[in-house]
Amino acid sequence: MDKEDLKRQAAARALEEVRSGMKLGLGTGSTARHFVELLGEKVRGGLDVIGVPTSEVTRADAERCGIRLTTLDEIDRLDLTVDGADEVDTRLELIKGGGGALLREKIVAAASDRMIVIADESKWVDCLGKFPLPVEVIPFGLAATRRAIEKAFTQVGAAGQLKLRDGEAGHAFVTDGGHWIVDAHLGRIPDAPRLAKLLSEIPGVVEHGLFIGIASTVVLAGTEGIRTVERA
Numbered sequence: 558m559d560k561e562d563l564k565r566q567a568a569a570r571a572l573e574e575v576r577s578g579m580k581l582g583l584g585t586g587s588t589a590r591h592f593v594e595l596l597g598e599k600v601r602g603g604l605d606v607i608g609v610p611t612s613e614v615t616r617a618d619a620e621r622c623g624i625r626l627t628t629l630d631e632i633d634r635l636d637l638t639v640d641g642a643d644e645v646d647t648r649l650e651l652i653k654g655g656g657g658a659l660l661r662e663k664i665v666a667a668a669s670d671r672m673i674v675i676a677d678e679s680k681w682v683d684c685l686g687k688f689p690l691p692v693e694v695i696p697f698g699l700a701a702t703r704r705a706i707e708k709a710f711t712q713v714g715a716a717g718q719l720k721l722r723d724g725e726a727g728h729a730f731v732t733d734g735g736h737w738i739v740d741a742h743l744g745r746i747p748d749a750p751r752l753a754k755l756l757s758e759i760p761g762v763v764e765h766g767l768f769i770g771i772a773s774t775v776v777l778a779g780t781e782g783i784r785t786v787e788r789a
């Protein structure tokens with residue numbers, strides 16, 4: 558069984574939580590794409606749901622799958638967001654943003670009554686940080702923002718290289734929101750909740766990939782089967 562099979566299994570389990578009439582947040586990434594595709598099959602079979610996509614890529618996938626879409630300007634709350642993660646720790650805190658969608662993902666997840674994270678077992682970690690932490694920034698004053706981010710790392714006892722994410726043709730990667738991303742190769746994040754707070758206070762930081770206190774449930778698919786972990 559390869560990793561894509563595991564991702565699809567996790568997505569299928571999350572789909573069991575979806576009922577007609579639900580307003581859904583549709584995540585971004587390869588695991589969330591399995592959920593969107595499986596949801597599309599159910600929609601074509603008569604399931605009546607509406608979704609808010611967390612990226613332009615997911616919008617295109619959802620439209621291709623025939624899922625009705627709306628925005629958070631049209632509806633105020635979502636019943637459930639289903640999304641992937643780059644890392645999930647034992648407290649269900651997350652690193653997200655490996656695909657650059659963290660800002661819209663966090664806005665949508667925060668507007669949802671529940672967030673189910675779907676992942677293959679490789680995403681489950683004891684301590685966040687081995688995956689580089691994405692930090693979404695604006696280009697203006699970037700050197701000052703980088704210095705402030707590095708100071709925040711020091712304050713939580715973390716350290717590592719901060720790298721501007723490359724896009725196409727040698728330009729910086731640009732998010733759906735028109736911002737840039739710096740990835741922090743920290744290795745370990747000793748106090749993720751405190752780092753999240755410190756990063757959020759930096760003027761040039763638009764958002765960061767630490768999702769603290771947001772995920773309700775994680776569905777992990779592994780070679781031994783599927784495990785569901787609820788936030789304590």
Ligand SMILES: O=C[C@H](O)[C@H](O)[C@H](O)COP(=O)(O)O
Pocket residue numbers: 584585586587588589640641642643652653654655656657658659662
């Ligand atoms: O920006 C991308 C999102 O945060 C994804 O949910 C995350 O990177 C996980 O993606 P994948 O399911 O492809 O590992």
